[in-house]
Amino acid sequence: MQANDIEAVAAVEKAAAEFPWPQSQFEESFNSDHHCTVLEVEGVVLGFSVFSHAVDESTLLNIAIYPDIQGKGYGRLLLSSGLQTQQQQGAKQCFLEVRVSNVSAKKLYGSLRFDVVGMRKNYYPAKAGREDAYTMCCDLSDNTLVVV
Template identity: 35%
Template sequence: MNMDPTHASQPPAAISPLSILDVSAMFRIEQLAHSHPWSQKLMASNFGGLYRDLGLWQGDQLLGYVIVRVVAGEAELINIAVDPAHHGQGFGRQLMQAMMALAQQEQWEQILLEVRASNAPAQHLYRTFGFDEIDRRKGYYPSAEGREDALIMRCFCPA
């Protein structure tokens, strides 16, 4: 039994839609989680209309988010991040589960994503949700060594 009082008082993490008002909290995580983070302006441009933005909250603290763009029943996971201080706690999995539930609810046909070729943990997570590699973009991402390939992965959504 865990008697650590710092964990006993924390509420469970919950998923809810994000709004433009959450961009500063998202941007903080973006800067911590990615080697080449998006700008705050770019993050703010991913709301409304075609976008589905979900956040994972513990109380009033944003722990992670997922941004999906949906066009005519086809979705693209364009950004997902979890605060590195909370890695290894299953929060990325929770965000993916929430996205997949939304896919079923909105009847998406498929979901596409791009992931760094070097990001084995993310690739493993995506594969557990039925994503398969379908292509590769040479030199797509900037990296410390110059450029890095992106793997394009796809998952067909169950009807």
């Protein structure tokens, strides 16, 4: 991700998420030590991922693909690539939270060896109050990541 991508990334997030991160959150991630990646085709930002990394653990903070092209493998490509990068930087595990209701994301994460390891009650904002999230974890220590 480059600084000039942040506005487009925020637009993808706004299109893809019911409760999107504000542009300022992407700016903060970009200006920190987070690993921010964009998926760009012919100069158009179609998706992004944001990982944090500390010691031997990483966390997927956010990932999204523009809604019109979801389901075509772009999210899998971004996530797989991000996990490989985290692994190369010494991460032994990667964690994430996912809405309990997000069936397609849970399927993607499961296909890349994420397992449910906990639940966070009332973690996400929702139209009717709050929604629970599963905490999921992927073991990166054995060098057998599923690659696209």
